[in-house]
Amino acid sequence: MDDPVLLTGASGHVGTAILDELADDYEWRCLDRDPPTDPDRFPGEFVVADVTDEDAIRDAVAGCGAVVHLAGDPRKTAPWDSVLANNIDGTQNVLSAAVDAGVERVAFASSNHAVKHYETERKPDLYRTGDEFRLDGSELPRPGNLYGVSKASGELLGRYYHDEHDLSFVAVRIGNLTKGHPPKDYERGQAMWLSYRDCAHLFDCCLTAEYGYEIVYGISDNDRKYYSLENAKEALGYEPLDNSADWTDE
């Protein structure tokens, strides 16, 4: 990818994981609605803008070859007015501007909460090693909250912009990103742990692989898991290095 890559939500946890590993690998254009408190941490230009601001996003995306779209309200308790504006309107605005600017591909931060209700009738067994149940990305969403609804909506917006405008789009249903080690005393979190370096590698794959429309799961290669990594491996070449079992007693 020779053209600049727009990274929305660059100041957050996922943005940090990506930039920690890939700062020098792309010409980044970082964007967040809040000015950075530590500007030296960011490579390239930093754009202060809200993803719901149509004009600002059109300017920000101009000349970019790809977008990694992370910006949004990440709270599983987020109220409808916030996810409607930040997550749904914001994502539509980013995708529309990307298509108009001729951007080739968008990687979108979706969430485990888009499919949370598959767990309802299977927990806690599915969090445990030996349980064979897997979600693989081909299943319909079953959101666990309005935040999950907004993430499923982002996946659907990507489907539309891919089918109608030929935009390459990948939705990464991110599990539980935590730095250093998986969460303790939280089986679900261990089953869907995503380490910082695997997160960066996965988004690197999203920026280099050839694909049309994909939904993949973003977790490390945990012994405990109920998300299949097959599509991330096959469609993107994802090769995770970490496993929550290396940190926990099962």
Ligand SMILES: NC(=O)C1=CN([C@@H]2O[C@H](COP(=O)(O)OP(=O)(O)OC[C@H]3O[C@@H](n4cnc5c(N)ncnc54)[C@H](O)[C@@H]3O)[C@@H](O)[C@H]2O)C=CC1
């Ligand atoms: N951290 C995790 O384990 C997971 C994260 N995700 C998704 O990944 C994305 C990033 O999550 P985190 O980095 O953890 O969240 P975060 O809250 O640390 O970062 C989000 C960033 O987006 C910015 N932002 C929020 N609304 C904005 C708007 N309207 N315009 C411009 N910037 C805006 C915030 O200022 C913040 O810097 C989110 O979309 C979240 O839903 C999904 C699943 C798990």
Ligand SMILES: O=C1O[C@H](COP(=O)(O)O)[C@@H](O)[C@H](O)[C@H]1O
């Ligand atoms: O989508 C998200 O999921 C993670 C993990 O969810 P949790 O139910 O295990 O807390 C969450 O930490 C993050 O804030 C959210 O954006």
